[in-house]
Amino acid sequence: MDHEADAHRTDLMTITRHVLNEQTKYPESRGDFTILLSHIVLGCKFVCSSVSKAGLAKLFGLAGETNIQGEEQKKLDVLSNEVFVKALISSGRTCILVSEEDEEAIFVDRSKRGRYIVVFDPLDGSSNIDCGVSIGTIFGIYLVKDEDNPTIDDVLQAGKNLLAAGYCMYGSACTLVLSTGSGVNGFTLDPSLGEFILTHPNIKVPKKGKIYSVNEGNAKNWDEPTTKFVEKCKFPTDGSPPRSLRYIGSMVADIHRTLLYGGIFLYPADKKSPNGKLRLLYEVFPMSYLMEQAGGQAFTGKQRALDLVPGKIHERSPVFLGSYDDVEEIKALYAAAN
Numbered sequence: 001m002d003h004e005a006d007a008h009r010t011d012l013m014t015i016t017r018h019v020l021n022e023q024t025k026y027p028e029s030r031g032d033f034t035i036l037l038s039h040i041v042l043g044c045k046f047v048c049s050s051v052s053k054a055g056l057a058k059l060f061g062l063a064g065e066t067n068i069q070g071e072e073q074k075k076l077d078v079l080s081n082e083v084f085v086k087a088l089i090s091s092g093r094t095c096i097l098v099s100e101e102d103e104e105a106i107f108v109d110r111s112k113r114g115r116y117i118v119v120f121d122p123l124d125g126s127s128n129i130d131c132g133v134s135i136g137t138i139f140g141i142y143l144v145k146d147e148d149n150p151t152i153d154d155v156l157q158a159g160k161n162l163l164a165a166g167y168c169m170y171g172s173a174c175t176l177v178l179s180t181g182s183g184v185n186g187f188t189l190d191p192s193l194g195e196f197i198l199t200h201p202n203i204k205v206p207k208k209g210k211i212y213s214v215n216e217g218n219a220k221n222w223d224e225p226t227t228k229f230v231e232k233c234k235f236p237t238d239g240s241p242p243r244s245l246r247y248i249g250s251m252v253a254d255i256h257r258t259l260l261y262g263g264i265f266l267y268p269a270d271k272k273s274p275n276g277k278l279r280l281l282y283e284v285f286p287m288s289y290l291m292e293q294a295g296g297q298a299f300t301g302k303q304r305a306l307d308l309v310p311g312k313i314h315e316r317s318p319v320f321l322g323s324y325d326d327v328e329e330i331k332a333l334y335a336a337a338n
């Protein structure tokens with residue numbers, strides 16, 4: 001055997017093995033986190049399979065449509081929520097769940113309770129479902145203070161306290177991007193094997209990007225720093241070429257592109273929505289955590305996004321996140337305006 005060639009062969013790493021490897025860094029670990037993640041992975045596989053069949057809904061009676069027998073079916077975002085709630089509770093490792101789809105936090109029954117809090121957006125970018133554009137699931141994981149007495153204050157923690165965060169994108173491939181606090185890794189589902197395989201090890205967002213991503217339809221209501229930033233992207237005055245605009249309208253897909261290609265994603269405050277649109281706990285925090293773990297930054301217009309402490313579970317926040325240098329630029333514009 002050619003040992004040199006063998007040494008250069010890349011290891012085949014499944015998500016389960018990756019998480020088990022991470023676990024060995026914590027000798028006191030009881031494997032609870034690994035079990036929790038395996039249930040999140042299960043939820044992602046289930047939703048991925050439902051999303052891929054969404055276009056057939058009318059024929060076969062899948063989510064959100066009336067089937068040929070005239071039976072009403074559940075909408076895909078409602079179905080996804082039920083899948084994740086069930087998968088998380090049955091892991092036996094969660095104590096509080098916060099979902100975009102549920103007005104109140106879910107406190108898990110004592111008999112099935114564990115140490116982890118999971119905040120999640122079961123189906124992000126849901127307006128893109130019907131045209132087959134990429135959508136996803138976003139999640140963040142916190143630890144509860146006292147497993148026997150979980151309270152809502154356990155959920156209202158700063159984003160910097162997250163233990164882990166990730167998203168699964170249901171796009172041309174099903175890709176799960178995860179950080180457990182030591183970098184960011186991306187896994188692609190091999191549909192025939194049913195396994196997520198490490199395809200994007202140690203993702204680092206380029207230090208500076210050539211793309212900006214924003215809903216320009218809101219431009220007439222923007223504040224001055226955002227307006228100036230976008231103007232600079234289109235009409236640079238430093239001799240650099242104009243930046244490209246890319247906006248999918250699914251946060252998962254826009255952030256995935258930003259992580260891999262660099263650039264900046266903006267959902268600013270505006271006159272109509274003074275807190276922006278995106279939800280702090282299950283959209284802004286997990287994505288900001290991933291961006292920082294990949295070497296980028298996340299800023300609210302006033303402060304580091306992960307330093308915010310939510311006052312309520314469905315609170316919103318403006319956010320600017322992406323390549324380190326691009327976020328520095330918007331920070332400088334806000335500093336100059338204040």
Ligand SMILES: O=P(O)(O)OC[C@H]1O[C@](O)(COP(=O)(O)O)[C@@H](O)[C@@H]1O
Pocket residue numbers: 100121123124125126127215249250251252277
């Ligand atoms: O349509 P807009 O205002 O540009 O908003 C797009 C944003 O809204 C969202 O779709 C909100 O997510 P949901 O589909 O989970 O409600 C984000 O994914 C996306 O970044």
Ligand SMILES: [Mg+2]
Pocket residue numbers: 121123124125251283
């Ligand atoms: Mg969303």
Ligand SMILES: [Mg+2]
Pocket residue numbers: 077100121122123124125126
């Ligand atoms: Mg959603």
